[in-house]
Amino acid sequence: MNRECYECGFVASKNASHCAKCDSPLREFPEDTILVVDIAHNGETVKEALDKLKKEIDKSPASSELLIIHGQGEIANSVLSHLEFLKSTRVIHNFTPENAGAVLIEI
Numbered sequence: 001m002n003r004e005c006y007e008c009g010f011v012a013s014k015n016a017s018h019c020a021k022c023d024s025p026l027r028e029f030p031e032d033t034i035l036v037v038d039i040a041h042n043g044e045t046v047k048e049a050l051d052k053l054k055k056e057i058d059k060s061p062a063s064s065e066l067l068i069i070h071g072q073g074e075i076a077n078s079v080l081s082h083l084e085f086l087k088s089t090r091v092i093h094n095f096t097p098e099n100a101g102a103v104l105i106e107i
Helices: 046-059 074-088
Strands: 034-038 065-069 094-099 102-106
Touching: 034 046, 046 065, 046 074, 074 094, 074 102
Parallel strands: 034 065
Antiparallel strands: 065 102, 094 102
């Protein structure tokens, strides 16, 4: 199984311990692991939060799950609207709000 760098997205060989592109340590997650990503609590704008969301979805393998922390307010509204679009265009399988500030995405 190849390993993906969670910093830059580069795909490395299964035996590599560091990314050949950016030298970040590589991590391998069990298949049932849910990756948790906060896209809204470091001063992000709506555009930056949506860019982070897109990056996480793009690098997630099929049949995986992401828990996206989006907070409440303008970013949350934009994220949920965008997820509706992604679901309608079959980019993601489904999504379920976990609470007022987070959503579980099925890739």
